Amino acid sequence: MRSLRRTLLLSLLGALVLVFAIGGLATYRTARSEIDALMDYQLRQFALSLRDQQFGQPSTPPLAPPEESLDFVIQIWDDSGVRLYLSHPHSALPSLAQFGYNTVRTTEGEWRVFSIPLLDHVIQIAQPMAVRSRMAANAALHTLMPLLVLVPLLGALVWYLVGRGLRPLERLAREVATRRADSLDALPTTDVPEEAQPLVRALNRLLERLDHALSAQRAFVADAAHELRTPLAALQIQLQLSERADDETARRAALAELRTGLQRATHLVQQLLTLARQEPGAATNAPRSRIALADVARQSLADHTPLADARHIDLGADTLDDTAVVSGDAAALRTLVGNLIDNAIRYTPEGGRVDVGVSVSDAGTAAATCWLRVSDSGPGIPPDERERVLDRFYRRAGQEQSGSGLGLAIVHSIADRHGARLVLDSSPHGGLRVAVGFPPAEPVPES
Structure with missing residues (x-):
């Protein structure tokens, strides 16, 4: 060391x-x-x-030989x-x-x-x-x-003075070493040398982020347990009803309710797993590639056409610009588009309309943005609730459609991972429009 x-x-x-x-x-x-x-x-x-000496004369004694x-x-x-x-x-x-x-x-x-x-x-x-x-x-x-x-004396003096100057750092190290694992309070900045202040401030910011992350994790676990408890309890009741059914008709009705409950529970678990995979740091090794948003939108439209037809909803695309190319995780982007279209179909009344659009704004400039928009003719979301619907498990009061409250939270998490902007506003059809703005991918260098 x-x-x-x-x-x-x-x-x-x-x-x-x-x-x-x-x-x-x-x-x-x-x-x-x-x-x-x-x-x-x-x-x-x-x-x-x-x-004034005389040299070379016989009468002059020679100089004495030098030493x-x-x-x-x-x-x-x-x-x-x-x-x-x-x-x-x-x-x-x-x-x-x-x-x-x-x-x-x-x-x-x-x-x-x-x-x-x-x-x-x-x-x-x-x-x-x-x-x-x-x-x-x-x-x-x-x-x-x-x-x-x-x-040597100077070396001993330097050793003493350096040790004395490092004592505040040693005290700081001892304080960090003796802390409990759940103690995320900020480190004191008093009696800390000026040179160590940036380190202490950085550690405090890290502790603050860890505190927020752990709080969010605890809230997520608590919310997930609460959300799972309700469908599991319902499944248990439906199972008991099917066991107590007196005739075949009642048994089939109970089994149908049990099947519906299982589908809801399975959907909730899948949403929880998807959200966990999109958490920061959970998918840092996911490969990035150049992806055309229009292609992802076309595939998601094809996947959700049966659901839209079953609800008699006009599902289509108004603009699909193939030049809207982004750099990202293909699976995550398919999940993002799929959640947006699925939410729009679920909350749009029968006979309604859902439009998907892909376009590029300010092309060729530093402010260029690739936009993905999903608009519906549903009830929409009031402006004062648009921020809250991005929270996990949040569902508006009076909702008739069943759901996990995780769809937009997953979209928000994926957008953050890709450095994209998420904008919720009113749709031209009277419902909600969700727009996601991605930075365009770097152009391919010419060979």
Whole structure:
């Protein structure tokens, strides 16, 4: 498991070491520049100090040999170019002097050379550049040594401070870990660092959504149990009536009622299963494909024609635009269209009319929408109840037609899954018109 404290510690120490390295390099270059200036000054002063010496005369005692630790090499020529003095032999040094400061590359490395004519002599002082580099490195090391010694102390301090800064997160983690499974109250935002506030707010929004989802699930289970209890009780009564029937006619009537009750119960269970499959997250792996709404409407019209004929209802299509192509789950869209047509037929009186239409509005623009509309000549729904009929198991008072109260809830759920708009308004035939607006499918790229 990745430790945030360890990550912060290693990151901070790595950054500090990098800064120290950059600082050490800058310190070394600064020290080297200052040492070069100082040593050049010393070379010049050393050469000027030999100005009044006498070289090459028998009466003049030679200069004392330099110490082994002396890192200067001295050469002196007379005005005719004869070398009068060499402090200790360095064959790699040039035998001719070039006045001023120069850096000479030799087989023994680089040398810093200063040559100057004084009176009737030419004096040259040379020093190896390695000496200067060593002195600059020592100066930089001595400067950084206290900081390097303090790195362990700095690491311990960073570890403590990071741990102290993470204590609010640890308290938050302990609070979440000790919560009960059914505790979905919002997490406290007091004493939470500013950086952790987005995480806490996101968790609170998640808990709120979970609370709503669980509440909806509990309500759904309670409603489903209530709705199933009534038809099951009716089935039990009808079964008892069929058992107590005295003659064949009464028995057949009781069995017919029992068959009707079984059909209602089966329809309710099928609607419950359909609604459960359309819940968010229940069908995330359902394949999506390009679907022509007109084709789905034609198939559903053919499937519901026998029911419409039995009720003497004029079922047809006013517009079926084949260019209305959407991206979605084919089975779910067939369920959506089937529920809309089935509801319209059930709630339209005999001899009424149900029309299905598929069209495209604002084609070719960013606001293009593929519309599926089902209109009927039934009693309709008052405007103040149109939102409520989308709730599960809601049925308007005074309904004569039997039903589960799940048809429009299923349509609403499928529409949400497909990013579609569901609009309920008045039909031109005097009843209800349900319109579902889908975003059009992406055009197929040309090969």
